[in-house]
Amino acid sequence: MNKPKPLALPNPVNANPSFDAEHTLYVAGTGGGKTSAVKHLGLIPKTAQAVFFDPYTNYAGNKFQGQMCHGTSSRLIFVKSLVMARRRGGSFKLAYIPANGATGGELEFFASVVWSVGNGRASRLYTVIEELASCVETSGKLRGRAGELLRGGRQYGLVVHSIFQRGQEVPKTVTEQSSVWWVGAVNSMSDAQWIADKRGLDVNTIATLKSAKVNKQRIGKPIAEYLLIRDGIGNIEHKALNCQSGSTLNLNYR
Structure with a gap:
């Protein structure tokens, strides 16, 4: 069977090396609050242009910070x-719902389209990739356009937000190129130790984070504890997020 021909898409334009490194990752187990953090913490500005790889329709058909996120499974549309x-x-929120689910081929299509609209003189384009680990088969270098988004997207105003459950399962390109880490339970x-080693943290600080799932059972509220780690020594926030209301809380919420 013949493989489909790759899309004839343009390259991004107007490289601008002055853009700051803003790639962000979200890592936590099931019920850890990853998607809620994307939606509520404001790491993607309210007025942003944003596009979502959305295999589980976490965004399509819902409002994202007050703006409707339109979704489609049609590649052409x-x-x-x-x-x-x-x-x-202007600002917009657009989701691609891959018809074949979270696969490498679907991610490559999505990344190729996003790469083609990069423009260092236009508004930044925030690019959210849900279930990244399901789409890749290596913890080494991320190849193809998805890897290029992370390695070269910054200078074309492309900011990648990657979401997954275990850091060991994603390509090192993702972890090495992401300057901001959101870490939930x-x-x-071993997952906690991997993060601690990568970011020079106390493993117990990570291991004792409580998930929204645990807190819903414990206190009746879906509150996810998290660490927000940025570049620079000691640049860490240790807080909690109410995944239902979107409000940020101090750790004395108990």
Whole structure:
């Protein structure tokens, strides 16, 4: 069977190396609050242009910080909608719902389209990739356009937000190129140790984070404890997020 020909898409334009490194990752186990953090913490500005790889429709058909996120499973409609939205220049929220689910081929299509609309003189385009680990088969270098988004996207105004459950399962390109880490409750001590080693943290600080799932059972509220780690020594926030209301809390919420 013949493979489909790759899309004939343009390259990004107007490289601008002055953009800050803002790639962000979210790592936590099931019920850890990852998607709620994307929606509520404001790491993606309210007025942003944002596009979502949305296999589980976490965004499509819902409002994202007050603006409706329109979704489509049609590749053609996705391409046309994104190109037109970028031309208009205002804020928008657009989700691609991959018909084949979270696969490498679907991610490569999505990343190729996003890469093609990069423009160092236009508004930044925030790019959210849900379930990244399901789409890749290596913890080494992330290849293809998805890897290029992380390695070269910054200078074209492309800011990648990657979401996954275990850091060991994603390519090192993702962890090495992401300057901001949001860390929620993880599934095991080995997961906590991996994060601690990567970011020079006390493993117990990570291991004792409580998930929204645990807190819902414990106190009746879906509150996810998290660490927000930025570049620079000691640049860490240790707080909690009410995943239902979106409000940020201090750790004395108990």
